[in-house]
Amino acid sequence: MVKLGYTILYVSDVAKSIEFYETAFGFQKKFITPEQDYAELLTGETTISFASLELANSNLKNGFLVSKQIDKPFGIELALVTDNVQEIIDKAVELGAIVVESPIQKPWGQTVGYIRDINGFLLEICTPVN
Numbered sequence: 312m313v314k315l316g317y318t319i320l321y322v323s324d325v326a327k328s329i330e331f332y333e334t335a336f337g338f339q340k341k342f343i344t345p346e347q348d349y350a351e352l353l354t355g356e357t358t359i360s361f362a363s364l365e366l367a368n369s370n371l372k373n374g375f376l377v378s379k380q381i382d383k384p385f386g387i388e389l390a391l392v393t394d395n396v397q398e399i400i401d402k403a404v405e406l407g408a409i410v411v412e413s414p415i416q417k418p419w420g421q422t423v424g425y426i427r428d429i430n431g432f433l434l435e436i437c438t439p440v441n
Contacts, residue, residue: 317351317358318389321367321375322430325350328361331429335403336391359389380409384433388425396422396436403428403436 343350348363407429414424423437
């Protein structure tokens with residue numbers, strides 16, 4: 312059996328990224344290494360983790376694309392589910408996120424908006440699908 316354990320985002324500042332996600336979304340830090348090059352958040356069933364660019368480079372010898380707010384987002388998103396989409400987007404923007412698409416209601420009744428976090432990663436902020 313295989314299950315999704317966690318998603319790791321490669322960032323320039325792990326501690327700053329953890330602080331953003333704690334403040335913007337109310338997640339709690341599970342742990343951070345003494346070197347502050349890796350950390351995990353308690354987010355529900357799946358963990359969001361952060362690794363420093365240096366640590367990521369040590370694991371991936373051929374390199375990788377670094378996420379930045381100025382570039383187009385990668386073709387992947389993290390979906391964060393809430394009953395208060397606009398409120399969460401507003402709070403994240405106050406902390407440095409950028410709105411990509413304002414919230415709209417989808418034909419199936421779900422409200423969905425898109426932002427880029429402080430590292431440029433694409434986040435879908437949405438209501439639950441009923």
